[in-house]
Amino acid sequence: MKPEEITIKAQARAAEQQAYAFRLFCCDSTGCISSGAISIQDALNEELAAAGAAEKVEVVPTGCMGLCSLGPLIRVSRQGTSEDVLFKEVTVDSARTLIKDYIAPQLNGGVPELGELAKFILPLDIPFFKKQIKIVLANAGLVDPERLDDYLARDGYVAASKVLTSMSPDQVLAEIRDSGLRGRGGAGFPTATKWGIARNAVGDNKIIICNGDEGDPGAYMDRCVLESDPHAVIEGMMIGAFAMGANQGIFYIRAEYPLAVERVEKAIKDARKAGLLGKAILGTSFNFDCEIRLGAGAFVCGEETALIASIEGKRGTPRPRPPFPAIKGLWNQPTCINNVETLANIARIIIKGGKWYASMGTEKSKGTKVFALTGKLKNSGLVEVPMGMTLREVVFDVGGGSGSGTPIKAIQTGGPSGGLIPAEHFDTPISYEHLQQLGSIMGSGGLIVMDEDDSVVDIARFYLDFTVDESCGKCAPCRIGGKQLLLLLDKIREGKGSEADVTMIKRVALAMQKGSLCGLGQTAPNPVLSGLRYFREEFDERLNCKDGAKGGCSCGHDSPCKAN
Amino acid sequence: MSTNDQPAAPAKPVLAQPAAPGKPAAPSDQTAIIAKRWRAKRGSLIMALHEVQETYGYVPRDVALKLAPQIGVPVARIYEVLTFYNYFKTSAPGKFVVSVCTGTACHLKGSGDILANFSAQLGCKEGESTTDKLWHLQGVRCIGCCGIAPAVIVNGKVFGKLKPADVGDVIDKVLTADAAAAKV
Known part of the structure; x- marks a missing residue:
C-alpha cells in the first residue's frame, strides 16, 4: 500500500458510511455480549430485512461504549444530523421495536413513535459523557474493530504514514517528549525517555512489546482498548518501533481475554494483507511486523523482566535490574515494553501535535487517563478523563455517586499495589504525583469505589491474599513477608490481635518494600498500610473486640469471628 | 497416512493419493502437529501448551511426555511452566467449567456468596470437580467484566449481575443449552 491509497480507501469507506440513512452502533464488547448483544444484532438485521431496509441501515458491531452497567447499548446515528440517540439495556424485543417503530417510520418520511422505547433512551448530555475527553477511546464504540477500513475512515494509519514518509x-521522539506522555501501566515513566534509551542501545534486533497482561483485579481498560480499537495500538507500536529502530513487535496478552486476542489477531492479519505490516511499509525502507504471545495467568508477568521470561517460554519470575530491558531484554536484545493505553495515545499525538496533548492535565501529568470505574457506584464502566480532574468529579459526576444509597467511604486505585483514598481527600486532582502523596498510586486505571458497608480490614486482606497467591516465590521478602502479613492480618480480623501485631505489620511491610526484587513485593503492603493510615479505627475495633472469638463483636462487619 | 476418521471409499484408497505438491501429508496425531507448528519458534513452549490445552481441555501427562522430545524441551521444564501458571490444568476438568470471578469489583458485590452457592448446589468444593465429572468449579482472577459484576463464566459464556439466588438458574440454563445443542 502507498500513502495515497490510505486516503483513497478511507474516503471510499466514508462515502459508503454516508450512503446509509442510519447507522446503528451496537456495543459488541465482552460485557454487552454477555447481556445478549449478539442476539440483539441478529434481531436488528432480521427486522431490517423484513422491512426491506437492509440497504439503508447499517448495523455496526463496535467496541466498548463505556457505560457497561447499563448495557447492551445501541447508538443510533442518523445521516445528516449530529444528534445521536443512545438506547440502554436493550433487549431482543426492544431491538425489534426500535426498527419497527423508530427507524422504519423515519425511512418512510414519517415521524417515529417512541412509545415504550422512550424509557430506554439514555441522554448523551449526562455528566457521565459530558465530562469525558476521549483520545484513547476516541474510536471505541464508533468503529467496527474487525474492519480495517472503518479505522482508516477515522484517520487510521495517517500518523504512521506521516512518521514513515516525512x-x-x-x-518523533521530540513530538512525544513535547506531549509529556508518561507510561500508563502505572509507574508513569516518560515514554519519550524510554524510547530514547532503546534508540541509543546497541543491538541488531530491537523489540517493542505491548504489555496487555492486565492482571489487576478490577481493571479492564486494556481489554477494552484491544477489543475496541486494535489498529490504534498496532499503529502506536509501529511508530514506537520506527522511533527506536525496532523491526519486531510482540503483543503479550492475557489468555483470559479471548475476544481481545481474536481481534488483535485479525487486525494484524488485515494490516499485513494491506501492506501496513511487513517489508517496505508504505513504500519506505521501514520493515516491521508483530505477533501475539499469550500469558497464562500469572499477575507477576505484568512486571517487565517477568514478562520477558514468560515470552521466552519460562516461568515468569523477575530478575534484578540493571541491566534494564531497554539495554538487555528479550533474547538479550534491547527491548521496550509499553502499556496498551500508552501506545493507543501515540497516533493522536502525532496527528494533533505534542503541544495539543500537553495542553491537558497538570504540570507533570499530561493528557487523559482511562479508568475502569467499578464497585459501589451508579455508573460502572470505562471512562476517560483529563488528568487534573478531581476524584470527586470522577466518582460523583461521571460515576453518578453511590449506587446503593449508602454513603461512599473511599476509593482504591492501583489495585493490589495501590492504596485507599478516603472521601475527605476526594478534592485531590488526578495526577501521578498527587495520588502518590496520598499513599496510593495511579496504577493502570482500576478505580474501585467502596461504601460504608465495606470493611477496610476485609479489603486489605483481599488484596494481600491476592499478592501472596501471586508471589512467584523467587525472593524471600515477598514470599515470606507476604505470608506473615497475611497471618498477622487474619489474627487481627479474628479479634485475636494486639497492638504488637500492628507494629509487626509495619516492620514486615518495611522489609518487603526495601528488600523485594520487583514491584509486586515492594508494593504488596500498600493496601494494608493505607488502611492503617486512614481507617485505623476499623483495625482498632477488631483489636478491642475481646469477645471476638465468641462472636460478640459489635463492629458491624461480616467478619470471620461472627461465624464462630 | 489418512488424517480422516471416516473410512475411505474402497475405490479411492487414501494411501494411494499423492500429497499436494509442496505440501507433505499432515502427521496423524495432534501432538506432532502442535510440536511442528511451534518447534522452530524460540520460546514458544507456552504457546504450544495453550494449544494442547485447547485440544484436550487440559494438558494430559502422556501428551506432555510426547511433546517434550518433539519440541526439544525437557519434561522437567514443561512441568516447571505448567505448575507455575494458573491457567494450565494438569487433570481433566468437568464437562462444564464454572469460573466464578473473584476480582475486586465482584468481591465487593458478593462473589463469595455466589461461589458458596455453586459449591452447595453442585456438591463440590472450589477447585474440584463433581464426582460424575460433569461440573468443575473454580474461583478465577479478574475476568475484566467489572461493569457487570458479579460475573461468572461457564464454558466461555459470561453471566453478569448475578445474585446468589440466580445460581440455580445459571445451572439450569447451561444444562438446557447443552441439551438443545445435543439435539442439533
Whole structure:
C-alpha cells in the first residue's frame, strides 16, 4: 500500500458510511455480549430485512461504549444530523421495536413513535459523557474493530504514514517528549525517555512489546482498548518501533481475554494483507511486523523482566535490574515494553501535535487517563478523563455517586499495589504525583469505589491474599513477608490481635518494600498500610473486640469471628 | 497416512493419493502437529501448551511426555511452566467449567456468596470437580467484566449481575443449552 491509497480507501469507506440513512452502533464488547448483544444484532438485521431496509441501515458491531452497567447499548446515528440517540439495556424485543417503530417510520418520511422505547433512551448530555475527553477511546464504540477500513475512515494509519514518509526518529521522539506522555501501566515513566534509551542501545534486533497482561483485579481498560480499537495500538507500536529502530513487535496478552486476542489477531492479519505490516511499509525502507504471545495467568508477568521470561517460554519470575530491558531484554536484545493505553495515545499525538496533548492535565501529568470505574457506584464502566480532574468529579459526576444509597467511604486505585483514598481527600486532582502523596498510586486505571458497608480490614486482606497467591516465590521478602502479613492480618480480623501485631505489620511491610526484587513485593503492603493510615479505627475495633472469638463483636462487619 | 476418521471409499484408497505438491501429508496425531507448528519458534513452549490445552481441555501427562522430545524441551521444564501458571490444568476438568470471578469489583458485590452457592448446589468444593465429572468449579482472577459484576463464566459464556439466588438458574440454563445443542 502507498500513502495515497490510505486516503483513497478511507474516503471510499466514508462515502459508503454516508450512503446509509442510519447507522446503528451496537456495543459488541465482552460485557454487552454477555447481556445478549449478539442476539440483539441478529434481531436488528432480521427486522431490517423484513422491512426491506437492509440497504439503508447499517448495523455496526463496535467496541466498548463505556457505560457497561447499563448495557447492551445501541447508538443510533442518523445521516445528516449530529444528534445521536443512545438506547440502554436493550433487549431482543426492544431491538425489534426500535426498527419497527423508530427507524422504519423515519425511512418512510414519517415521524417515529417512541412509545415504550422512550424509557430506554439514555441522554448523551449526562455528566457521565459530558465530562469525558476521549483520545484513547476516541474510536471505541464508533468503529467496527474487525474492519480495517472503518479505522482508516477515522484517520487510521495517517500518523504512521506521516512518521514513515516525512519524519526522522528524532522528530518523533521530540513530538512525544513535547506531549509529556508518561507510561500508563502505572509507574508513569516518560515514554519519550524510554524510547530514547532503546534508540541509543546497541543491538541488531530491537523489540517493542505491548504489555496487555492486565492482571489487576478490577481493571479492564486494556481489554477494552484491544477489543475496541486494535489498529490504534498496532499503529502506536509501529511508530514506537520506527522511533527506536525496532523491526519486531510482540503483543503479550492475557489468555483470559479471548475476544481481545481474536481481534488483535485479525487486525494484524488485515494490516499485513494491506501492506501496513511487513517489508517496505508504505513504500519506505521501514520493515516491521508483530505477533501475539499469550500469558497464562500469572499477575507477576505484568512486571517487565517477568514478562520477558514468560515470552521466552519460562516461568515468569523477575530478575534484578540493571541491566534494564531497554539495554538487555528479550533474547538479550534491547527491548521496550509499553502499556496498551500508552501506545493507543501515540497516533493522536502525532496527528494533533505534542503541544495539543500537553495542553491537558497538570504540570507533570499530561493528557487523559482511562479508568475502569467499578464497585459501589451508579455508573460502572470505562471512562476517560483529563488528568487534573478531581476524584470527586470522577466518582460523583461521571460515576453518578453511590449506587446503593449508602454513603461512599473511599476509593482504591492501583489495585493490589495501590492504596485507599478516603472521601475527605476526594478534592485531590488526578495526577501521578498527587495520588502518590496520598499513599496510593495511579496504577493502570482500576478505580474501585467502596461504601460504608465495606470493611477496610476485609479489603486489605483481599488484596494481600491476592499478592501472596501471586508471589512467584523467587525472593524471600515477598514470599515470606507476604505470608506473615497475611497471618498477622487474619489474627487481627479474628479479634485475636494486639497492638504488637500492628507494629509487626509495619516492620514486615518495611522489609518487603526495601528488600523485594520487583514491584509486586515492594508494593504488596500498600493496601494494608493505607488502611492503617486512614481507617485505623476499623483495625482498632477488631483489636478491642475481646469477645471476638465468641462472636460478640459489635463492629458491624461480616467478619470471620461472627461465624464462630 | 489418512488424517480422516471416516473410512475411505474402497475405490479411492487414501494411501494411494499423492500429497499436494509442496505440501507433505499432515502427521496423524495432534501432538506432532502442535510440536511442528511451534518447534522452530524460540520460546514458544507456552504457546504450544495453550494449544494442547485447547485440544484436550487440559494438558494430559502422556501428551506432555510426547511433546517434550518433539519440541526439544525437557519434561522437567514443561512441568516447571505448567505448575507455575494458573491457567494450565494438569487433570481433566468437568464437562462444564464454572469460573466464578473473584476480582475486586465482584468481591465487593458478593462473589463469595455466589461461589458458596455453586459449591452447595453442585456438591463440590472450589477447585474440584463433581464426582460424575460433569461440573468443575473454580474461583478465577479478574475476568475484566467489572461493569457487570458479579460475573461468572461457564464454558466461555459470561453471566453478569448475578445474585446468589440466580445460581440455580445459571445451572439450569447451561444444562438446557447443552441439551438443545445435543439435539442439533
